[in-house]
Amino acid sequence: MDERVDGRKLRFQHRRGEVLAAATEHALEQGIDGLSLRKVAQSVGVSHATLVHHFGSRDRLVAEIVERVLADTLSVPDLPRDDPDPLRSLWRRATSERGRRHVRLFVAITGHAMYGDPALAKAVAASMRQRTDLLAEGLVRYGCPEPQAQPVATSLLAGLRGLFADLLISGDEQRVTAAFEDLVAEVERRVAGWGSGTDKPR
Known part of the structure; x- marks a missing residue:
């Protein structure tokens, strides 16, 4: 039985x-x-x-679609140590032909969530909290002091969202890619600072 x-x-x-x-x-x-x-x-x-x-229900289906799309768009929860360049790997995947379909829906979902669809807003908020928490855990493993992990993770995800939206709307590959490289340089600076002990909370 x-x-x-x-x-x-x-x-x-x-x-x-x-x-x-x-x-x-x-x-x-x-x-x-x-x-x-x-x-x-x-x-x-x-x-x-x-x-x-x-x-x-529709709400449950929407929540699971949202989670699937956000997971595919922002799959950087563990900053894997076997990937020497996880942010650029994420960027290459997200800006590929297949990746842009997920990014486009991701941007649309976040926009709709701000205009009164309670189920969507709840699903997006829950998924973004989960991604932020997982990314913060990965940053701590890279040496980020715990009090800084959530703010740094939040800033990083917000920066990526903005760059994704800019690229889709403007189509300006050169400018947006240069801005992404600037974001990566700042993250790399902070990682180096954590290793040397110079990037401490003020």
Whole structure:
């Protein structure tokens, strides 16, 4: 009996992941204006009942799409030590052809969150808090004093969001990339300061 239940649970989880991936692809293609379970169900090719079964409500589906998009756009939670240049790796991925689709939806999501969609605002706030916390933990491992970790992580993520939006709106690759390099130089300066003990809280 237990094996049968576990097997069903595994199949449910696998199918749910497929449905979420398809729903996210729908949002990447169509945006989030007027997003509803019925529209997503029609686009994905599943029944409305299937979406309700997997996600319960539009708000839950939106929250999971938001988390998936933000995770793909801002996947720098651990500043991996085996990557000698994690910020530039993130930038290259985010500004690639595939990455820009995620960045575009990310920027749209944050804009909608500021204009009164409570479910979206809640999902974005929760996901951004999680990304900030994870990035702060990574910065501490790089030597950042703990009292500085949250402010530095917040500034870094805010800087990246602004640069992403600027690039998508202006299309000015040269100027925005130069601004990104300036941001990286400041982060590298601070990392060097943490190592030498010169970048202490005032």
